[in-house]
Amino acid sequence: MKQTQTKRIKRPVHGVLLLDKPYGASSNQALQKCKWLLQAEKGGHTGVLDPLATGLLPLCFGDATKFAQRMLDADKRYVATLKLGATTTTGDLEGEVLQTSSLRPDRTAVDEAIAHFTGEYEQVPPMYSALKHEGRPLYEYARAGIHIERPARRITIYAIEVLSFSEDELVLDVRCSKGTYIRTLSEDIGARLGCGAHLSGLRRTETAGFRLEETITVAEFEAMTLAERDARLLPADSLLADLPAVTLDAAATDKLTHGLSVRFPSEDGTIAGLRVYGDTGSGQVSFLGLAELLDQVLYPRRLLSTVVHS
The missing domain is CATH 2.30.130.10 (PUA domain)
Structure with missing residues (x-):
């Protein structure tokens, strides 16, 4: 006998979930998983985190999606890990190596480079990004080997702190404005140092007053009952707390x-x-x-x- 499947009932769920996005998952994949776990009718994320990035990703459900745009405009904070001595096609560890260098900077050079990029600067968005050109994201052109000229955009780096520094690796705490590409910042710092660099790790720790310490992982969320998941949601006005x-x-x-x-x-x-x-x-x-x-x-x-x- 053929077994009939029961249609999953969706609920009018309203609120904000502070998720610790896992490595390898796209922002939309993380959203769809949590939306399914909540049986929510409507959901949206608040700005893309690359699959290689982890950390704070506010997810909005129901009425909270009305205010998601404010998260896109908010300042951000990241812990960025830079691999020194090599550049890649994508600016991160997923790309092919373009150039390598045996040159290694000292701490004085690192401090000078950081100071150079602190404040406002004109940053050219990377080809491997979701920015649109004639209706298509730039990464589609990049994968097809097509180069598109991109105008520089003025962004602000409020502060950069060195968390650790070794011969081949530099870990930075970066506070920045909306629209900042940490991959591009990593490449620019590497070029300034003369050795080249690419982003080998990225973790978002703050956005719009929310902090990484407030997040929950997908596994932790999945282990909860439906009532416990509902209780984990913040109210919609938490997006407007400022x-x-x-x-x-x-x-x-x-x-x-x-x-x-x-x-x-x-x-x-x-x-x-x-x-x-x-x-x-x-x-x-x-x-x-x-x-x-x-x-x-x-x-x-x-x-x-x-x-x-x-």
Whole structure:
């Protein structure tokens, strides 16, 4: 007798999971695994971590996906391991070796190179990246042997600290702005040192106020019950924790959740992003979403679907 398969029921799950992405998995693979474990209807990640990279990857589910873009714009922090004395086609350990050098820098040269790249600098994105050119990611062109000219982008390296240094390896703690490619930074430092270098390890440790210590591994998440997985999710407003907050009374809450603006006396002229809380009828204050304050009027900008009235 042919066995029929029961269709997996998806649930309206809302929240943020701080995942320690494993080595070798793409960001989307990690997302789909956790989405399946949560039986969630909707999910999204907050910026790509390369398969060779590990560490902090916030995953958003349900209403939390409305605010995922802010994670893309956030500053980041990484522990980067540089292999000295060799360059590769991809800028990391997955590529073929292009050139090798027996030259090895001393600590003085390392400190000078780090100082050179601390602050703003014009960085050319790597060919092996997900940036699009005419609708296709650059890595597709690179794999086909096609070189595309890429304009440099101004990024900021806030700080670089040497965690360890040996003849063939340099481990750095890097704090940087959005859009920074650590592979390219590694190559640029290697070129500055004169010996060449490529990225042999990368671990994201911070983004948007979240820290690696708060994460959970896929294996740990899989070992939990469904209720325990739900309890592990952070609320959607954790993505907006750096923004100022306002609380509305029941009448103003009702107007805002119907898509209407609300008078809100304030000495502040314009605030582009505000966390808004209000009474949705339960008698308890709930997170409503994101609003903008302009000339003492509060305008809804991105509200939770669970509080929006039709």
